[in-house]
Amino acid sequence: xxxxxxxxxxxxxxxxxxxxxxxxxxxxxxxxxxxxxxxxxxxxxxxxxxxxxxxxxxxxxxxxxxxxxxxxxxxxxxxxxxxxxxxxxxxxxxxxxxxxxxxxxxxxxxxxxxxxxxxxxxxxxxxxxxxxxxxxxxxxxxxxxxxxxxxx
Numbered sequence: 350x351x352x353x354x355x356x357x358x359x360x361x362x363x364x365x366x367x368x369x370x371x372x373x374x375x376x377x378x379x380x381x382x383x384x385x386x387x388x389x390x391x392x393x394x395x396x397x398x399x400x401x402x403x404x405x406x407x408x409x410x411x412x413x414x415x416x417x418x419x420x421x422x423x424x425x426x427x428x429x430x431x432x433x434x435x436x437x438x439x440x441x442x443x444x445x446x447x448x449x450x451x452x453x454x455x456x457x458x459x460x461x462x463x464x465x466x467x468x469x470x471x472x473x474x475x476x477x478x479x480x481x482x483x484x485x486x487x488x489x490x491x492x493x494x495x496x497x498x499x500x501x
Contacts, residue, residue, distance in 0.1 A: 351394065
Protein backbone atom coordinates (compact mmCIF):
# COMPACT_ATOMS: atom_id res chain seq x y z
CA UNK A 350 0.00 0.00 0.00
CA UNK A 351 1.16 3.47 -0.88
CA UNK A 352 0.05 6.90 0.29
CA UNK A 353 -0.56 10.13 -1.58
CA UNK A 354 -1.37 13.77 -0.96
CA UNK A 355 -3.80 14.98 -3.62
CA UNK A 356 -4.59 18.68 -3.92
CA UNK A 357 -7.95 20.02 -4.98
CA UNK A 358 -9.27 23.54 -5.02
CA UNK A 359 -12.32 23.42 -2.74
CA UNK A 360 -14.37 25.61 -5.10
CA UNK A 361 -13.90 22.89 -7.75
CA UNK A 362 -14.11 19.71 -5.62
CA UNK A 363 -14.00 19.87 -1.82
CA UNK A 364 -13.97 17.10 0.76
CA UNK A 365 -17.62 18.02 1.42
CA UNK A 366 -18.40 17.42 -2.27
CA UNK A 367 -16.73 14.02 -2.10
CA UNK A 368 -18.56 12.99 1.06
CA UNK A 369 -21.88 14.06 -0.55
CA UNK A 370 -21.23 12.28 -3.87
CA UNK A 371 -22.88 8.96 -4.70
CA UNK A 372 -20.88 6.24 -2.91
CA UNK A 373 -18.65 9.11 -1.66
CA UNK A 374 -16.68 8.66 -4.90
CA UNK A 375 -15.48 11.19 -7.48
CA UNK A 376 -13.16 11.07 -10.50
CA UNK A 377 -9.87 12.87 -9.96
CA UNK A 378 -9.78 14.91 -13.15
CA UNK A 379 -7.96 17.90 -14.55
CA UNK A 380 -4.39 16.91 -13.69
CA UNK A 381 -2.22 18.57 -16.33
CA UNK A 382 1.26 17.95 -15.03
CA UNK A 383 3.19 14.99 -16.42
CA UNK A 384 4.83 13.99 -13.14
CA UNK A 385 1.48 14.00 -11.27
CA UNK A 386 -0.12 12.13 -14.19
CA UNK A 387 2.64 9.54 -14.05
CA UNK A 388 2.02 8.98 -10.35
CA UNK A 389 -1.63 8.18 -11.16
CA UNK A 390 -0.82 6.13 -14.25
CA UNK A 391 2.22 4.19 -13.07
CA UNK A 392 2.23 4.07 -9.28
CA UNK A 393 -1.24 4.40 -7.79
CA UNK A 394 -3.12 1.24 -6.96
CA UNK A 395 -6.61 0.50 -5.75
CA UNK A 396 -6.62 0.76 -1.97
CA UNK A 397 -3.86 3.37 -1.69
CA UNK A 398 -4.43 5.99 1.00
CA UNK A 399 -5.06 9.63 0.09
CA UNK A 400 -4.68 12.82 2.07
CA UNK A 401 -7.34 15.11 0.58
CA UNK A 402 -5.71 18.55 0.55
CA UNK A 403 -7.52 21.84 -0.08
CA UNK A 404 -5.30 24.22 -2.06
CA UNK A 405 -5.58 27.69 -3.57
CA UNK A 406 -7.87 28.82 -0.77
CA UNK A 407 -7.60 31.12 2.25
CA UNK A 408 -6.35 28.31 4.51
CA UNK A 409 -4.80 25.39 2.61
CA UNK A 410 -4.35 22.07 4.33
CA UNK A 411 -5.45 18.47 4.76
CA UNK A 412 -9.25 18.34 4.97
CA UNK A 413 -9.95 14.62 4.78
CA UNK A 414 -8.88 11.06 4.20
CA UNK A 415 -9.75 9.15 1.03
CA UNK A 416 -8.64 6.10 -0.90
CA UNK A 417 -7.97 5.24 -4.53
CA UNK A 418 -10.82 3.01 -5.74
CA UNK A 419 -10.14 2.59 -9.46
CA UNK A 420 -7.33 1.84 -11.82
CA UNK A 421 -6.24 4.72 -14.08
CA UNK A 422 -8.37 5.57 -17.09
CA UNK A 423 -8.41 8.44 -19.63
CA UNK A 424 -9.59 11.76 -18.18
CA UNK A 425 -12.76 12.61 -20.13
CA UNK A 426 -12.25 16.37 -19.69
CA UNK A 427 -9.32 16.31 -22.12
CA UNK A 428 -11.78 15.56 -24.95
CA UNK A 429 -14.50 18.05 -23.95
CA UNK A 430 -14.12 21.28 -25.93
CA UNK A 431 -16.25 23.10 -23.35
CA UNK A 432 -14.01 22.03 -20.46
CA UNK A 433 -11.32 24.20 -18.93
CA UNK A 434 -9.19 21.03 -19.13
CA UNK A 435 -9.66 20.41 -22.88
CA UNK A 436 -6.46 19.36 -24.66
CA UNK A 437 -6.56 19.65 -28.44
CA UNK A 438 -3.59 17.28 -28.77
CA UNK A 439 -5.33 14.44 -26.93
CA UNK A 440 -7.27 11.85 -28.89
CA UNK A 441 -9.35 8.86 -27.81
CA UNK A 442 -6.71 6.63 -29.42
CA UNK A 443 -3.81 8.38 -27.66
CA UNK A 444 -5.09 10.09 -24.51
CA UNK A 445 -2.58 12.26 -22.69
CA UNK A 446 -4.25 12.66 -19.31
CA UNK A 447 -5.39 10.21 -16.67
CA UNK A 448 -8.02 10.05 -13.94
CA UNK A 449 -8.54 7.73 -11.02
CA UNK A 450 -11.60 7.49 -8.80
CA UNK A 451 -11.19 8.56 -5.19
CA UNK A 452 -13.57 7.60 -2.39
CA UNK A 453 -13.94 9.71 0.73
CA UNK A 454 -13.22 7.83 3.94
CA UNK A 455 -13.83 10.71 6.32
CA UNK A 456 -13.68 14.45 6.66
CA UNK A 457 -11.13 15.58 9.24
CA UNK A 458 -10.40 18.78 11.04
CA UNK A 459 -8.39 21.06 8.78
CA UNK A 460 -4.72 20.35 9.36
CA UNK A 461 -3.37 23.58 7.92
CA UNK A 462 -0.19 24.03 5.95
CA UNK A 463 1.06 26.28 8.75
CA UNK A 464 0.46 23.52 11.33
CA UNK A 465 2.07 20.88 9.08
CA UNK A 466 5.22 23.01 8.99
CA UNK A 467 5.51 22.82 12.81
CA UNK A 468 5.66 19.00 12.98
CA UNK A 469 9.28 17.76 12.92
CA UNK A 470 8.32 14.26 11.69
CA UNK A 471 6.87 15.84 8.53
CA UNK A 472 9.76 18.12 7.59
CA UNK A 473 10.60 15.97 4.54
CA UNK A 474 7.04 15.93 3.15
CA UNK A 475 7.09 16.99 -0.48
CA UNK A 476 4.23 19.47 0.01
CA UNK A 477 6.37 21.33 2.59
CA UNK A 478 9.39 21.71 0.30
CA UNK A 479 10.10 25.16 -1.08
CA UNK A 480 8.79 25.49 -4.63
CA UNK A 481 6.67 22.33 -4.44
CA UNK A 482 3.59 22.85 -6.59
CA UNK A 483 2.66 19.33 -7.69
CA UNK A 484 -1.00 18.45 -7.23
CA UNK A 485 -0.18 14.83 -6.38
CA UNK A 486 2.79 13.82 -4.23
CA UNK A 487 3.85 10.62 -2.50
CA UNK A 488 3.62 10.39 1.29
CA UNK A 489 5.82 7.98 3.23
CA UNK A 490 4.38 5.36 5.57
CA UNK A 491 5.95 7.22 8.51
CA UNK A 492 4.40 10.53 7.47
CA UNK A 493 1.02 8.80 7.00
CA UNK A 494 1.23 7.27 10.49
CA UNK A 495 2.11 10.64 12.05
CA UNK A 496 -0.77 12.33 10.25
CA UNK A 497 -3.27 9.62 11.18
CA UNK A 498 -2.37 10.07 14.84
CA UNK A 499 -2.93 13.84 14.53
CA UNK A 500 -6.24 13.42 12.71
CA UNK A 501 -7.90 10.89 15.06
